[in-house]
């Protein structure tokens with residue numbers, strides 16, 4: 241092994257997933273990854289995270305992985321740096337003019353992007369960028385000191401990531417809390433006096449999937465649905481995930497979920513507010529939710545009614561689905577996501 245110098249040693253930020261899984265013969269701790277493993281048969285390196293096992297579901301689809309660093313200033317002016325890990329599938333299509341890449345934002349907060357990876361299969365040709373937001377998955381999880389976690393900080397991290405990777409023209413996709421993050425990102429971009437290129441040519445359109453406008457309202461709504469069914473388990477089977485057993489993608493996401501800044505409790509006060517009067521126009525949006533979703537009609541109504549500063553918000557209800565349409569009915573979901581984005585390529 242010592243005599244062998246595969247090219248990936250020179251490019252530790254890039255790993256390729258091989259199409260055939262063979263035994264992993266070596267494991268090395270490498271900066272930027274928790275661990276790299278090497279498939280001796282295929283002569284390829286794989287990234288293996290501290291939590292994440294490599295599963296073979298996406299093998300055969302090329303992927304660049306790496307980390308970027310983000311900063312936080314504590315109240316006493318101390319600056320700390322943390323790593324955020326990303327995966328970019330089909331990297332060679334990142335600058336495609338025919339089919340702009342998708343930037344995918346996971347929910348929770350702190351339920352990492354594992355459960356969104358099936359997007360790669362159901363949108364079969366676009367480049368798709370996933371990252372784990374600070375506090376979960378393969379990214380760092382600092383404890384929740386003042387100044388570390390907030391929606392605003394998470395928007396800043398997304399800006400850093402896009403700049404770092406040179407993602408200039410893309411569609412934004414957010415699931416659940418990820419949609420809140422997407423909205424706040426668009427709002428911040430639209431409020432900038434000087435277009436920094438991320439908003440202008442940058443974001444083409446956005447999908448908010450099962451994203452509520454108001455956290456207190458969604459909590460009330462969920463509580464009343466639980467009461468009607470008389471059981472939290474039945475609530476989950478009816479309004480959160482109508483597919484059994486739990487898909488591996490979701491099992492993985494929960495296994496590597498963060499605890500420092502987790503769930504609706506972390507954003508209990510969040511209520512979306514409209515962009516300021518002098519903001520530029522927000523990008524066109526598609527608001528999705530499942531027919532049985534605990535994110536009910538009233539929970540999404542304000543996106544169209546009062547929050548967007550254009551009339552270009554479409555709504556779509558996914559028949560037979562609840563909160564995880566992507567996992568519950570992949571073909572339907574993929575067709576809707578891809579055809580919406582195609583309109584705005």
Ligand SMILES: *[C@@H]1O[C@H](CO)[C@@H](O)[C@H](O)[C@H]1NC(C)=O
Nearest residue numbers: 314315316317318319385386
């Ligand atoms: C600033 O605050 C952090 C966390 O509260 C603490 O660990 C650090 O020592 C402080 N630094 C200074 C210079 O006071």
